Amino acid sequence: METPKPTQPPAPAHPAAVAEVLDIDRSDLPYRRWLSEAVAKVHADANRSADTHLLSVPLPADWGVDLYLKDESTHPTGSLKHRLARSLFLYALCNGWIRPDRPVIEASSGSTAVSEAYFARLIGVPFVAVMARGTVRAKVELIEFQGGSCHLVDDACEVYETAARLARETGGHYMDQFTYAERATDWRGNNNIAESIFRQMAEERHPVPAWIVATAGTGGTSATLARYVRYAQATTGICVADPENSAFFPGWRDGDPSATTDTASRIEGIGRQRVEPSFVPGAIDRMMRVPDAASIAAVRVLERLLGRRAGASTGTGLWAAFRIISEMRDRGERGSVVGLLCDPGERYVEKYYSDAWLASQGIAIGPYVRLLETFLRTGVLEGPEPDRSS
Numbered sequence: 001m002e003t004p005k006p007t008q009p010p011a012p013a014h015p016a017a018v019a020e021v022l023d024i025d026r027s028d029l030p031y032r033r034w035l036s037e038a039v040a041k042v043h044a045d046a047n048r049s050a051d052t053h054l055l056s057v058p059l060p061a062d063w064g065v066d067l068y069l070k071d072e073s074t075h076p077t078g079s080l081k082h083r084l085a086r087s088l089f090l091y092a093l094c095n096g097w098i099r100p101d102r103p104v105i106e107a108s109s110g111s112t113a114v115s116e117a118y119f120a121r122l123i124g125v126p127f128v129a130v131m132a133r134g135t136v137r138a139k140v141e142l143i144e145f146q147g148g149s150c151h152l153v154d155d156a157c158e159v160y161e162t163a164a165r166l167a168r169e170t171g172g173h174y175m176d177q178f179t180y181a182e183r184a185t186d187w188r189g190n191n192n193i194a195e196s197i198f199r200q201m202a203e204e205r206h207p208v209p210a211w212i213v214a215t216a217g218t219g220g221t222s223a224t225l226a227r228y229v230r231y232a233q234a235t236t237g238i239c240v241a242d243p244e245n246s247a248f249f250p251g252w253r254d255g256d257p258s259a260t261t262d263t264a265s266r267i268e269g270i271g272r273q274r275v276e277p278s279f280v281p282g283a284i285d286r287m288m289r290v291p292d293a294a295s296i297a298a299v300r301v302l303e304r305l306l307g308r309r310a311g312a313s314t315g316t317g318l319w320a321a322f323r324i325i326s327e328m329r330d331r332g333e334r335g336s337v338v339g340l341l342c343d344p345g346e347r348y349v350e351k352y353y354s355d356a357w358l359a360s361q362g363i364a365i366g367p368y369v370r371l372l373e374t375f376l377r378t379g380v381l382e383g384p385e386p387d388r389s390s
C-alpha cells in the first residue's frame with residue numbers, strides 16, 4: 001500500500017477563470033536527504049557483512065555424489081530472510097513507499113519479521129509484525145529484541161488483511177513479502193544466493209550442481225535460484241520441497257494458482273495455505289511433497305552429521321536432497337546437490353527438538369530416522385513415496 005499522497009488542490013469555483021494546473025512538483029528535499037541516508041545505511045550494513053558459508057556435508061566419497069548446504073543461519077538476523085528483508089527495504093525505499101516516522105508493517109510467519117525489524121531499526125522507522133498466534137515464542141522475542149512489536153492473530157489466513165488494515169490506519173507501509181519477494185531481489189546476480197552458490201562451488205569436483213533443492217515460504221528464494229540458473233545457461237535443476245498442508249505443491253501440480261488448503265503448515269517458514277503471488281511456478285523443474293515427520297527426522301539426523309541444529313524447513317529440503325542423491329546413485333550418476341540451511345534449530349527447542357511437542361502433534365519420526373540411517377549406510381533412501389495427494 002502506498003503512503004497517502006498530498007491531497008489535490010480544491011477544484012476552482014469557475015474553471016474557466018482559473019488556469020488548469022498542468023505542472024505539479026512534489027519534490028521534497030528533506031525527504032530525499034532522509035531517503036539517501038536510509039539507503040546508505042542499508043548498503044553499509046551489507047558492506048559489513050560476509051558471505052554465508054557453503055558447508056560440505058560428509059557423505060561416503062565413493063558415492064560420487066557430493067552434498068552441500070548453503071548456511072543461511074549465519075546472517076546477522078539468523079536466517080535467509082536477512083537477504084529478503086534487505087531487498088524488500090531497498091525496493092520499498094526506492095519506490096517511495098517508506099516514509100520517515102511511518103511504520104513498516106509485515107505479515108510474517110516470523111523469520112522475515114525478525115530481519116525486517118532489524119532493518120527498520122537501522123533506518124529509524126517503527127516496525128510491526130502481524131503473525132499467527134502459533135508462532136514460536138522465540139521469534140516474538142527476537143522481533144522485540146530488534147525493536148519491533150508483534151500483533152498476533154488467531155487464524156493464520158488473517159495476517160495479510162490485518163497487516164494491510166494496520167498500514168491503512170497508521171499511514172504506514174505494508175511491506176507484503178508474499179507479493180514482492182520475487183521481484184525485490186536482483187535475480188541476475190549482484191551476489192544473490194544463486195550467484196554466491198555458483199561462485200563457492202567453482203573449485204569443487206562437480207562445480208555445476210545437478211540439483212539445487214529449495215523450499216518455499218514466499219517462493220522468492222526458489223524464484224531467484226531458478227531464474228539465475230536459466231539466465232546463466234546452467235543445466236542445474238531446481239527442486240522445491242513442500243511440507244504437508246501447503247498449497248504450493250497441488251497448485252504447481254495442477255497448474256492452479258487458486259489452490260488452497262484448510263490447515264496451516266507445521267513447518268515454520270514454509271508451506272502456505274494459498275499459492276503466494278511471489279511463487280514463480282514456471283521456473284521450477286520439480287516439486288516433492290515431504291511428510292512433516294520426515295522433515296523433522298532429517299534435521300535430527302543432520303545434527304549428527306554436522307554437529308549443529310537447524311529449523312525444520314532445512315529438513316524438508318534435506319529429505320528431498322537425500323532422495324535425489326539416492327536416485328542419482330541408483331542410476332550410477334556422479335554430481336553435486338546443493339540444499340539450504342535456512343535458520344538455526346535453537347529457535348525451535350520447544351517444537352521440533354521436543355519429543356513432547358512431537359507426541360502432542362501425533363508426529364512419529366522414528367520410522368523416518370531409520371530410513372535415513374539406512375540411507376547414510378547404503379545410499380538408498382527407501383520408504384514411503386512422496387505423498388502425491390494434496
Ligand SMILES: *Cc1c(COP(=O)(O)O)cnc(C)c1O
Nearest residue numbers: 111216217218219221269313342
Ligand atoms: C522463508 C523461509 C524459507 C523459504 O524461503 P522463501 O524464499 O520465502 O520461499 C525457508 N525456511 C525458513 C526458515 C524460512 O523462514
